[in-house]
């Protein structure tokens with residue numbers, strides 16, 4: 001029973017369990033490619049719809065391919081009344097719990113339920129990508145005592161999400177910033193939620209099960225919760241001149257400064273810079289420039305730690321953007337889930353294509369074999 005000679009890779013850090021064509025991450029250089037395309041190009045030049053096509057189909061679409069893909073996405077936004085009723089029944093739960101339950105419930109109403117072929121899985125994946133924002137905004141309205149805002153099919157994915165959230169259309173800059181946020185969160189290799197989705201598919205279970213499990217994994221604060229943490233930190237700091245002392249105190253307690261550090265990146269997270277300008281513009285436009293100034297002051301205070309590979313990550317700027325858009329903190333992780341949908345769909349399809357049961361081992365360190373004692377004699 002000795003386990004002394006077994007190499008244990010706790011947390012599976014740096015363990016490669018398969019090959020992928022999804023995304024490439026070079027943590028030392030701070031490089032991220034989706035299907036071979038640099039995240040900087042996609043963030044600056046693409047749209048969420050085009051990036052989703054790229055991720056799911058493995059190539060950039062032609063105009064007609066993109067139009068057809070977009071028609072499919074736009075036509076699947078509504079969710080069945082029965083799922084709205086389920087959301088009503090659990091409206092007091094955390095939005096991530098509601099999202100998990102409603103995503104699972106959607107499987108019962110999907111026209112391809114029970115069909116696990118690649119074609120059906122793709123259709124279900126696209127429908128889920130369209131339906132997840134509707135679940136989030138339907139719950140948001142119901143818990144506020146309002147009727148949900150029905151989706152519109154004349155708006156982009158990001159613009160429709162903001163429309164359903166606010167009940168009115170946002171301006172083009174705000175829609176574009178949300179679109180960029182979704183692109184930046186769309187895919188990130190074998191993170192905990194995508195890995196979870198693969199484990200579920202590994203047993204030949206279906207995509208609704210895989211994405212429901214992925215949502216459960218994302219709901220934990222070590223995965224999806226940092227944007228919320230950054231906003232809490234910015235609110236606690238209150239004014240830019242308090243930032244240096246705040247950071248000093250956090251580090252003296254050996255706590256983590258939210259929005260800094262990453263398991264993979266030892267250089268700056270390449271996604272972070274694309275939201276920075278958005279925070280600056282939004283906080284000025286809203287007459288609250290102090291939020292941008294607070295974040296700048298935190299970056300300044302963290303400069304000495306860059307030498308140790310602790311840099312700003314994507315969540316550092318995201319939280320303040322959501323806050324300035326009037327989005328409550330407990331919707332920050334659901335927004336991450338909306339963005340991550342194409343990445344989950346891609347990883348489910350890729351796992352299915354070359355499927356294998358994911359079944360690692362645990363080294364047993366419990367007691368040696370024991371004699372069973374009947375309950376009356378214990």
Ligand SMILES: CC(C)(COP(=O)(O)OP(=O)(O)OC[C@H]1O[C@@H](n2cnc3c(N)ncnc32)[C@H](O)[C@@H]1OP(=O)(O)O)[C@@H](O)C(=O)NCCC(=O)NCCS
Pocket residue numbers: 222226254255256257258259260261262263264310313314315
């Ligand atoms: C993301 C995170 C979990 C990665 O952790 P990790 O890869 O396990 O990094 P480690 O725990 O090995 O950290 C290495 C060292 O850097 C320090 N460190 C890492 N992130 C830090 C942070 N945000 N603030 C201060 N110190 C940090 C650790 O304390 C540790 O120091 P030590 O060697 O003196 O003990 C971690 O950086 C973190 O908690 N960041 C804050 C939360 C966050 O922004 N998460 C979003 C990720 S997208």
